[in-house]
Amino acid sequence: MERITVLLADDHKAVRKEFRQILELEDDLEVVGEANDGHQAVAMVKKHRPALVLMDVAMPLLNGLEATRQILKAAPGTKVLMLSAYNDDAYVETAINSGAMGFLLKQTCASCVCAAIREVQNGNTFFSPSIPSRLHKRNGKP
Numbered sequence: 146m147e148r149i150t151v152l153l154a155d156d157h158k159a160v161r162k163e164f165r166q167i168l169e170l171e172d173d174l175e176v177v178g179e180a181n182d183g184h185q186a187v188a189m190v191k192k193h194r195p196a197l198v199l200m201d202v203a204m205p206l207l208n209g210l211e212a213t214r215q216i217l218k219a220a221p222g223t224k225v226l227m228l229s230a231y232n233d234d235a236y237v238e239t240a241i242n243s244g245a246m247g248f249l250l251k252q253t254c255a256s257c258v259c260a261a262i263r264e265v266q267n268g269n270t271f272f273s274p275s276i277p278s279r280l281h282k283r284n285g286k287p
Contacts, residue, residue: 148175149266152193154186154209155179155201155228160251164199167255174262183207187215190223197266199258200245202229202236210243217244224265237276247271 151174153161161179168174177193180186184207190198198216200209207215213225226247227240237248246265249258250273261271 148173149197149262150175150177150193150195151262152177152186152189152195152198153179154181154183154189154198154204154212156181156204157201160201164258167258168262171259174259183209183212183215186212187219190216190220194220195223197224197226197262199262200225200227202227202231202240210239213240213243213245226261226265226271232273232275237272248276249273250275 151168153164153176155161158181165176165179168176177195178189180189182204186198186200187207200213202209204212209227213227216223216225225245226249227245228249228251229236230251232250240248247261247270249261249271253273257273264271
């Protein structure tokens with residue numbers, strides 16, 4: 146079984162630690178590094194070439210949205226799954242426009258995070274359950 150390599154990018158060490166613990170319980174997921182700001186995330190992607198980056202939106206020095214743009218330019222094969230404590234449609238839309246393939250709220254359950262990583266790695270999008278219906282309603286879709 147080929148493992149999905151993941152870079153964790155969040156400015157809060159406790160959040161990175163929690164996600165690392167969740168992912169390390171899965172046989173098919175491997176954390177290859179941790180970044181505490183956007184610049185570090187971009188540099189680590191260039192060095193480690195992870196399959197996926199679990200990226201916080203709000204980070205110092207370079208936010209997750211701009212880091213996502215730079216990562217996808219430098220390593221187009223890397224996928225980005227955006228992560229935020231904020232349930233804000235503008236963040237979601239900006240993340241999608243930046244190239245992220247999904248958006249998770251930080252309070253998402255552990256099994257959902259793992260499922261999201263697998264879905265995005267398979268080329269699909271994934272959003273926390275409350276997000277897609279809100280975006281469709283906002284865009285005038287049923």
